[in-house]
Amino acid sequence: MAIDALKSLEEQGLAELRDAVDEAALRGWNTRYFGEKGLMKSALAELGKMPKDQRAAYGQEANRVKVALESAYESALADAKERALQASLNAEPLDVTLPGRSAPRGRVHPATRALRQITGIFADMGFRVYRTRDVETDENNFELLNMPPHHPARDMWDTFFTTTPGVVLRTHTSPGQIHVMRESAPNPVRVILPGMCYRYEAITPRSEIQFYQVEGLVIGEGVTMADLKGTITSFARRMFGPDRQVRIRSSYFPFTEPSIEVDIDWPKDDPNRDRLTKGTRWLEIMGAGMVHPSVLRNGGYDPAKVTGFAFGMGPQRMLMLQHAIDDIRLFWQNDLRFLRQF
Numbered sequence: 001m002a003i004d005a006l007k008s009l010e011e012q013g014l015a016e017l018r019d020a021v022d023e024a025a026l027r028g029w030n031t032r033y034f035g036e037k038g039l040m041k042s043a044l045a046e047l048g049k050m051p052k053d054q055r056a057a058y059g060q061e062a063n064r065v066k067v068a069l070e071s072a073y074e075s076a077l078a079d080a081k082e083r084a085l086q087a088s089l090n091a092e093p094l095d096v097t098l099p100g101r102s103a104p105r106g107r108v109h110p111a112t113r114a115l116r117q118i119t120g121i122f123a124d125m126g127f128r129v130y131r132t133r134d135v136e137t138d139e140n141n142f143e144l145l146n147m148p149p150h151h152p153a154r155d156m157w158d159t160f161f162t163t164t165p166g167v168v169l170r171t172h173t174s175p176g177q178i179h180v181m182r183e184s185a186p187n188p189v190r191v192i193l194p195g196m197c198y199r200y201e202a203i204t205p206r207s208e209i210q211f212y213q214v215e216g217l218v219i220g221e222g223v224t225m226a227d228l229k230g231t232i233t234s235f236a237r238r239m240f241g242p243d244r245q246v247r248i249r250s251s252y253f254p255f256t257e258p259s260i261e262v263d264i265d266w267p268k269d270d271p272n273r274d275r276l277t278k279g280t281r282w283l284e285i286m287g288a289g290m291v292h293p294s295v296l297r298n299g300g301y302d303p304a305k306v307t308g309f310a311f312g313m314g315p316q317r318m319l320m321l322q323h324a325i326d327d328i329r330l331f332w333q334n335d336l337r338f339l340r341q342f
């Protein structure tokens with residue numbers, strides 16, 4: 001008797017499924033049969049009221065009907081979804097051959113790219129990259145680099161002073177030398193220090209108030225000027241081409257002794273050569289020298305035991321040379337017409 005009721009529940013359910021026209025109707029059917037108060041649920045509840053001897057047969061049949069209805073529902077639902085998709089494809093045809101709308105692609109800033117290239121070359125030579133602060137003490141930026149207050153050499157760096165006495169925006173990356181030495185002494189050092197520097201200058205096509213520098217510092221027993229020259233030459237050849245010649249001129253910095261300036265010869269076949277080198281064929285790429293004994297001492301080293309060399313260069317200046325960029329202000333103006341060329 002009760003088993004017959006299960007049979008007709010199944011037939012009725014299947015018939016109603018066939019009549020359900022769309023997904024919404026199917027979901028309604030599902031609630032009616034399998035919801036909290038659904039027909040299937042109450043049919044299963046009957047089990048508890050059955051005499052013991054009929055329970056097994058009823059339970060088995062109820063289960064079969066439940067599974068049959070469930071699987072019929074799933075396949076009806078899948079069919080309905082497929083029909084709806086086809087209908088919408090037919091109604092609003094989609095031309096898959098049209099070119100897509102591409103998302104704008106970003107790129108690395110040319111100055112960052114130059115920094116990475118430089119870092120890569122020095123990394124190959126065993127240099128570590130060391131970052132130090134942009135806001136410095138007057139002591140690190142000047143005094144410990146051999147420039148006491150009122151030293152005339154301070155005029156080489158037009159300085160931004162902060163409202164806190166004794167605190168400046170670093171005018172060069174050289175104060176990083178002090179940080180590295182004090183952290184490393186008495187061990188040998190081989191690092192580069194890339195970073196932003198700030199100078200209180202009128203902004204012109206040739207000078208900006210902020211720009212990158214890459215400092216280099218090597219300290220150890222028996223480090224000589226020949227090591228400096230070899231390091232710079234192999235750097236220049238990888239950066240500017242394998243045939244580059246390096247020329248060294250004597251110069252002056254308070255924190256190196258002797259101090260030099262480094263030029264490279266510019267390729268003959270570059271039509272810009274005369275303009276870039278002002279007719280001399282040589283182009284200045286960095287300042288450098290042997291670390292001054294008092295600077296070594298300030299960093300915690302004994303100048304009787306170790307020597308060192310340091311150099312400082314402007315990656316943006318190098319980029320300007322390589323790409324004939326004639327205005328340094330272009331770097332931080334965020335003009336996409338400029339940036340997209342790199």
Ligand code: PHE
Pocket residue numbers: 171172173174215253256287288289310311312313
């Ligand atoms: N700090 C110097 C400058 O800003 C460059 C330099 C670095 C020179 C290291 C010698 C040694 O001009």
